[in-house]
Amino acid sequence: MDYVIPRDENLPDLRVNIGSLEIANPVMTASGTFGYAREFENLMNLHRLGAVIVKGISLYPRAGNPPPRIVETACGMLNAIGLQNVGVDRFITEKMPYLHGLNVPVIVNILGDSLAEYEEITVRLAGVPGVSGIEVNISCPNVKKGGVAFGTDPIMAAAVTGAVKKKTDVPVMVKLSPNVSDITVIARAVEDAGADAISLINTLIGMAIDLPTRRPALANIIGGLSGPAIKPVALRMVYQVARVVSVPVIGIGGIESAEDALEFMLAGATAVQIGTANFINPRASEEVVEGIEAYAKAEKLLSIRSIIGGLRLE
Amino acid sequence: MDYVIPRDENLPDLRVNIGSLEIANPVMTASGTFGYAREFENLMNLHRLGAVIVKGISLYPRAGNPPPRIVETACGMLNAIGLQNVGVDRFITEKMPYLHGLNVPVIVNILGDSLAEYEEITVRLAGVPGVSGIEVNISCPNVKKGGVAFGTDPIMAAAVTGAVKKKTDVPVMVKLSPNVSDITVIARAVEDAGADAISLINTLIGMAIDLPTRRPALANIIGGLSGPAIKPVALRMVYQVARVVSVPVIGIGGIESAEDALEFMLAGATAVQIGTANFINPRASEEVVEGIEAYAKAEKLLSIRSIIGGLRLE
């Protein structure tokens, strides 16, 4: 599907490309932190977003983990939502119509326990009006391989990527887990397998304990760390990956402001995603768009693309 | 060397054992964050410490990295000190006499670019009065193997551990890097190779950018992330490792208070190290000792050992 992106010639050009998808600006919402967008309709202008990425969708509905599912940590939070979602079929019938009506590209974050599940979700999403891209979450454990996450093994990561690519025409972004020894190995593997873009990072694995009760703060014991605390790790990984792949890299992790977003772009990100910040400031992603626009104007950039990877190292 | 640890029978027993080394309480200072202890003598009671771990020592003096070497991040900091140190020989002659006089166990953190260097430092430290233990930092790049850190490959990690163990009689703690896909694999490898204890975590690799100049905030571009921001990751790794090894685990990462320290002990740590917190509150480690003592009293614990691994999971 083609979006007509209105361009005011007096404003800087904020458009960037994710594979064959052109988006109006480099700001997307991160999966699992923006619901299905509708939750924010009263609080911000959804039309300002470069793209909406929805909560991870699985083949069948998932109930998610028992509470407590979240806990605050220093400058961050842990979550163990347990990938609660309505499943791909109900997503298509219940959530997509509204999203489609937004006239903003919708990228569907998908997850599975096996290659076959990833494939089947992709097949069901094929041709659904409004679906402009797929983001493959490979941080989930592979049930067939003893629960090791797809995202920590380059061969498995590539296999998932290839499987999804074969079943869809829309751009495929692969979202990497940061919990690996060498992120560039995974990144190169998914690029070779056909990924149109690489999103990073997903959450770091962490844990919190409630001392008074001597219990884990999360029912699931471990959870995913997000927020400003992880920004330095995310920025480093974006920098490392952007130097070794030629597909666009999407920066994610602790981005709260336009300054944060621009730093990721300097490090090599073509676009960014806003996650935890949406919880604190529902207008965060819109403000990031506004701030990037203001920066581009102030710096007299014809196109925001000119700062991608523009970190000065000399 | 044996320390006589005075015990007041009215106070809870805070002693813990690291291999053959008994320490008066489970609180040590983390390498690189406490200088050579003397820097703190005016500001705290050094004798209250369970042990002092000194800045990483290499075979030859190292000048370290050009500035800027540090930058603050959200609830954390990045450092790229570049392992500046005076070298093992000057350490022994210039720094050890003072440390020896403290009557507090001194554990020497060592690092090298090759197996031979680790061995040679260990040989030179053998028999030096006051050296009660060695902590092997395996986060450094192995120059012989293309710069991959010893700490990310279980075979290399085990080799370093074995090499050091062979050359010393004091307990050997191996300090792991958290920048790996599966910390338990490395932990088991160094345990099998003879490590008397496992310290974790060292810093997460991160990066920061100064937007106005479009330059990396650190001259070294990347650095090590420490402070409260990383505590959830550290706690998770301590929990994971303590379940699969039988040697003591030393918890490190974002510990600022007795509550933090006790959480690490519940997760399975036998002792803890205080790092970045020393910069903010030079009395941090002493206050952690006091707080642990107060907790043990309030909870009527005969020995602090009774809470190690005491996380309630039912």
Next chain:
Amino acid sequence: MSQYQEIATVARIEKFANKNFRLTLDCPQIAASAKPGQFVMIRTGIGKDPLLRRPFSVHQTSSGGRLQIYFKVVGRGTEILAQVKTDQEISVLGPLGRGFRLNVNAPAILIGGGLGIAPMLFLAKENCRLKRNCANDLVLLGAREKNEVEHLLDDFKRLGLRLLIATDDGSLGHHGLVTEILQSTILPPGCTVYTCGPEAMMAGVSRICQAQDIPCQVSVESVMACGMGACLGCSRPAKDGSYTHVCLNGPVYDAEDLLWTM
């Protein structure tokens, strides 16, 4: 349903007990649209730590665009909030959640325990406003000690409601639990119970109501990150085996729709 992210100005700070505070905020958009039982999410600090907003029930609103919260210091966020100064600006998000479904045709029994008293004042006001005559209605308030409740009594009394108090230490009213009063009081026939308080108290209230076949609405808590249905963090097991999300489907529920483990 309109929601706002408003920069509110602190108009007044009242310190009741040692750790209990009431804040009056100039916050016209949220104040104008809030309903009893709804809540707001407040940023307590300016930096990145504490990171998340904290949820607080709307305690009352005024037609002059003011909104009150009544809270207790229990941790870092509330400690910072207790230190705000008059005229300081704080970010408030709301109104959020589903409030009480007030049945104006039934006598109302309002039961607030501890900080659960907070939303009860707003509900009592709305109840009396809509019914005009609320002589048949009853408010039961429970607290640990006198200090925690006495400063709020005038506000309730002014509405003309019958008021019964219980304190754990007997320093005011019945010496014991508010559920004990509930059990020993003869309730007006056809009444509806609305309650908010500690989990154990609400479980007790809902048991009593169930036994007597009295409709009972409870306002429950949960840890929250977003307060608006985006994170799915505030899950709570529902009677039907699924998870309900307190910020969206609650905080007010029919007691019978929830699982009570206490």
Next chain:
Amino acid sequence: MSQYQEIATVARIEKFANKNFRLTLDCPQIAASAKPGQFVMIRTGIGKDPLLRRPFSVHQTSSGGRLQIYFKVVGRGTEILAQVKTDQEISVLGPLGRGFRLNVNAPAILIGGGLGIAPMLFLAKENCRLKRNCANDLVLLGAREKNEVEHLLDDFKRLGLRLLIATDDGSLGHHGLVTEILQSTILPPGCTVYTCGPEAMMAGVSRICQAQDIPCQVSVESVMACGMGACLGCSRPAKDGSYTHVCLNGPVYDAEDLLWTM
């Protein structure tokens, strides 16, 4: 060398220019042992963000146990510090570093630029106290504009020192750089120069001094985590090719011992 971690009380807050503030702190132990050119590390916030202390030169001390800092808001830490209230408590660590080595037998030329004026007042006071007669000495102050410097002039004048001012915009004194005054002024023979200010200014001053063979001490800055020699974060290239640590070996150096790249 004694150092203290003290809980200081804010005694007075002065706002000079838009972003320039002077804080007077009740901080008796540190005030009693601080020397000109030394600095303190201050926790600006209470939470974990901002995490690290921030370094500030000691601006002056009083025999009554007070210590002043003079600072400019440039980022998050100083922004929070600018919002302290009288009687608020803040944690101060110090005195830290090596201060100026005052030569009481030589005429003193004190040169402060921008916020580098901060330590110069303390040095000027000590200089006049020790020498009794400081009519031969000279103070040169440079600032962007009048507002940044004029509020401090009285404090200097009271000491009986000769005073020359330069402002970038000409709003007070010489229109231009303080180094221009230095070059155009005939300096007393055998004098010593003490300076603190922006890197480019100090580089200029040290060049001029070197050309005229005048001993020159500079107080330099660096990012710091600990301020006490524990982290090795505050390195700066020294003339001999090694790194020196500003918090321990500095902040005051003989200009010739440092590398000047500007």
